[in-house]
Amino acid sequence: MPRFTRMVPFREHETWVQITTPDNPRPAALPLIVLHGGPGMAHDYVANIAALADETGRTVVHYDQIGCGRSTHLPDAPTDFWTPKLFVEEFHAVRTALGIESYHVLGQSWGGMLGAEIAVLRPDGLASLTICNSPASMQLWVEGAAELRAQLPADTQAALDRHEADGTVTDPEYLAATEEFYRRHVCRVVPMPKDFADSEAQMLDEPTVYHTMNGPNEFHVIGTMRHWTVIERLPSITAPVLVVAGEFDEATPATWQPYVDHIPDARSHVFPDTSHCTHLEKPEEFRAVIADFLALHDLAADARV
Template sequence: MLSAMLVETQMVPFLDGETWVRISRPDAPRPDALPLFVLHGGPGMAHDYVRNIAELADETGRDVVHYDQIGCGRSTHLPDAPRDFWTPALFVDEFHAVRSALGVERYHVLGQSWGGMLGAEIAVRQPDGLVSLSICNSPASMELWMAAAALLRSELPEDTQRALDRHEAAGTVTDPEYLAATQEFYRRHVCRLTPTPQDFLDSEAQMEAEPTVYHTMNGPNEFHVLGTLKSWSVEDRLDQITAPTLVVAGEFDEATPATWKPFVDRIPDAREHVFAGASHCTHLEQPAEFRAVIASFLTEHDR
């Protein structure tokens, strides 16, 4: 449960729409603690499932900023936007629109899943004021992501694999049997908690109600990638990241070590932390441990 910190919301103009922003302010601000921007995943999953990271406000004495990226959640939805509208550069521009509207000049960025990919896209541009980058449960390319997903998929029960193959070949990816088979993958590698946390269910429900961004950029699910991100990679640009970088993942994460090792190997000032027993939603499965690791990293780089 979130503490009794002060929470403010506002709408920030972006292109022809608006981006919904949530700012969690600490009860006891620390003068040298810089704001943290939290970038949610999906793309198109909205901020709800990473909302508990706002606890870092009181735990570290800093403002924590969440926002729903354009096209999802409480921000303007654009179901009729053309396919080529949905690019990483769009979301980089949106981030800076939010940051500028809040008057923030020096800041930390934390991105989870797609949010970590977006964080890397922000960092390779070397923006003034980026003090640190936390990449959480994210791949350095979709080629690596798909290869890892195929390997994990091959470890599913044979009848589950057959159901996935059959429905993908037939194009019946909304069939209840296919959806049930995908849940077996999710249970192992996305969120291992039972029952599934309500915050995750809320993000999932809004994405299913308005799937434009997720289906256009990713595809029907985590391992059947057909969207505009299919050829995305930041691998050959990682040496351009100058901000200190922390890379975290779970032991059973769908973002396997093969997907995130390029961040550690190619970013000049990068370190890694793997959470034993956790999967893709490490921040939900081990919230206190996750925040402790992040808090230590942020505090180290505030100055």
């Protein structure tokens, strides 16, 4: 598949963008813009979604959100710089620079939360939104994480509790206990796929965004997003929405059900025997479900024109 990259100006900074185009474009197929998670995990771990370019005949756009990956890093930015509003603005800066007017959005984890933040504003041209493995509220996320932690071995739970209380979350014992949670509920592929390892490595190398907005890991959420919720704004979304999750996802059903309950045109799909990185665990099945949803709403968008 033809693929090229470019830098897009954003405020006084730059956002790295990758555009994958199909060998055989389908005229009615609208471009798909992919939003990675974290915040701050870069695009690498969702890179395989680019295969939808050839599989569906559409352009697929990835970008590294500001503060991570190949985009401008801002380790000295003040805490209040890092807000959902910043990333909504960056999304539209990228879209506008690429000349994209009608489009689909797919967001994974934090990317799905960002997708919801974009969709509640009812932007022109949004044909559909796919929310993958994402909570509608961080309070629900924390509650779900607590339920999953309670299922870990007693010694693992004790290590997590002890080091969090002591503030020693970089201790090797704590990190090993964290990995046990990740193996169960984040990515069940062994060994960990290289794409995920690459995203994790760059985040650990420059953790400003992740640590500021989230915290030290997926289940100890003490960052600025701790009280985030979009639930009360979900009825404003008019675009069709697909919500997907894994059977063993750290995004438990209670965390994503509000999307289905409060968005007028929303449906859900749960992938058996997968966790938070469904797209890495069952990539072909994942892309097939997404492809069907996108094709359905390509037609709807085409009919509106």
